[in-house]
Amino acid sequence: MNNFQFYNPTRIIFGEGSIARLKKLISRKSRVLLLYGGGSIKQNGVYLQVADALRKHELFEFGGIEPNPDYATLMKAVKQVKKQRIDFLLAIGGGSVIDGAKFIAAAALYKGEDPWDIIDQNLGASLKKALPFGAVLTLPATGSEMNRNSVISNREAGQKKSFASDKVFPKFSILDPKVTYSLPQDQIRNGLVDAYIHILEQYMTYPSGAIVQDRQAEALLLAIHEMAPAALQMDPPDYNARANYMWVCSNALNHLIGVGVPQDWATHGIGHSLTALYGLAHAESLAVVLPWLLWYKRDQKQEKLLQYGYRVLDQKSQKYSERVDRTIEALSAFFHSMGMPTTLTAYGLDPDKVAEEVKAHLAADNFVRGEHRDVTADEAAEILRLSR
């Protein structure tokens, strides 16, 4: 096991009816800016619940934070924060809105010249302060409600980059499984796949003697396999399955399974390019990369692939030599069972063309990922060529 630090001060308030708790979670003296996305919270009742809980608070609003939140949009919010002397942010949404809130919180109190430097110059570790904020999670997937990470796009510069800081943990996150009832099925599927791949990015590397973390990661994978069919049920929705879906997404990326172990994150790096260039949803982009990355790296990752196959996918009976291939097939079959494609061709994309374009895109940013820091733009292209 490697040396590590673990720190996660976010308070989670979980369960049906918990949005009403907002009243006591935010000081009555605060000037609160509600942050949200395209306005679905105004149709599905979440906005009304929030407004009712905070009816005695001084509220301001900033809507229109887009998926893959854009730097220019967020800077408009920063301007509003300063003008209206906001001292508490409340993000109501999924990973994009919460990631956006983290950047707004940091940028609003940033003393440097250009807040984009926080991301571009990787200044997260040296951030001295950020505005306090909370979250009401509406789309479980990214785990942003319980971590210190934020991914921001800069459409003008053609970039999608991240920063991380202890100062941008949400003070609290409210997780009410009932808010998932209005989600379309493909968003739940995407959330499950996103969480599943977050786990594998922290697990599918090489053995490092972290027995506790390995069992914990496998526990979350097993839980997703078990809950997925009921979580995807729409009419009527299954409260308990939705609760497990919601909670597993937070646990997949709250840092606990990732401490003390090597991590990969090449799939995410390549996926970000696919989203930027072809508009694939985040989870879709990951699912067309991961099985082929595992196949391409199957010798390097052999020990963990065998362990994962044995412990999670019940790959025990066949010949040892076949287990790795059968394990990767079983992973793909699981994604297919949820209606999630695993090839570029399923989206009408030409793998060879995509490989060249992504290679250029990644090379421009000196891309290097993987637990051995050996997944380069060239390897990414080789991996994408297989995705057919």
Add this chain to the structure above:
Amino acid sequence: MNNFQFYNPTRIIFGEGSIARLKKLISRKSRVLLLYGGGSIKQNGVYLQVADALRKHELFEFGGIEPNPDYATLMKAVKQVKKQRIDFLLAIGGGSVIDGAKFIAAAALYKGEDPWDIIDQNLGASLKKALPFGAVLTLPATGSEMNRNSVISNREAGQKKSFASDKVFPKFSILDPKVTYSLPQDQIRNGLVDAYIHILEQYMTYPSGAIVQDRQAEALLLAIHEMAPAALQMDPPDYNARANYMWVCSNALNHLIGVGVPQDWATHGIGHSLTALYGLAHAESLAVVLPWLLWYKRDQKQEKLLQYGYRVLDQKSQKYSERVDRTIEALSAFFHSMGMPTTLTAYGLDPDKVAEEVKAHLAADNFVRGEHRDVTADEAAEILRLSR
């Protein structure tokens, strides 16, 4: 899944050499009181490492915090804190010293008349503040280094009681697996058993649809089974097994596996009496209760016993009707494999006599525990009669 709150702001600094990090974790302006137990830290090198890291800090000392820390001892420390205007506590030890530090931290800033009321009147939830403190863990077992709980004995009043408060999470805990190298084997065994039973107190109840928490609890149990033989190896000690032993103890009681599920804690309640009346070590007292409690409650707990047997103890092949009994036997066998007795008779105690004495002891305190609140002093006596 039940509604819940999860909150755990303790920063964990984990790994070989991490005691040196103290220098930067405690402000140079602080007046620091070192809290410790019987002085083993002065023999095993831990004290020297701490003193070296804090050589530029203003240090004071309070030693002699006994196992099952006593109220009278801790109040002496509180007096010293006030006299020396201490503003930071550093607990160096195991659960007893850290539990003691939590009470000292709360009592030092308590405005009421009698600090024993914090425990006796159960005032933890209303505590407004406590002195900040950190911990250097030397004996992994109780999980106190990463939770809000504290168990304090009052020998004068013949009581052993607990309190819990968000104000007494350690600010940080340093976990260096190498400090376990000087522990005798039976203390490591006790630590593993204590952690194992902490997990079962939060798991072995009835199904509540918490798929995530169930898999997480089973993950920790599986990890203990896997690491125990190597963790108990003395010459030479196995760093990696000790690291997993240390980290699993924290995870067993950092609140994560216990949120949203029913909990039992009857074994701990009965065990506390055994420690108070007969001086059994904490883990020893738990191990002579748990298997018999499970046997006594095997119908009520049947579903979880079957799940535990199947998923943790590999009880799959025999007839379904035999699985519950075989599961409890396999649990006892695991404890025996570590040299841990599971009967009162193994300690030369007469179960019938113990049953009557513990019944009187528990009845005096209106004892009620268990996930159905049905384990009373009478039932405790029935359970103890079986422990032979």
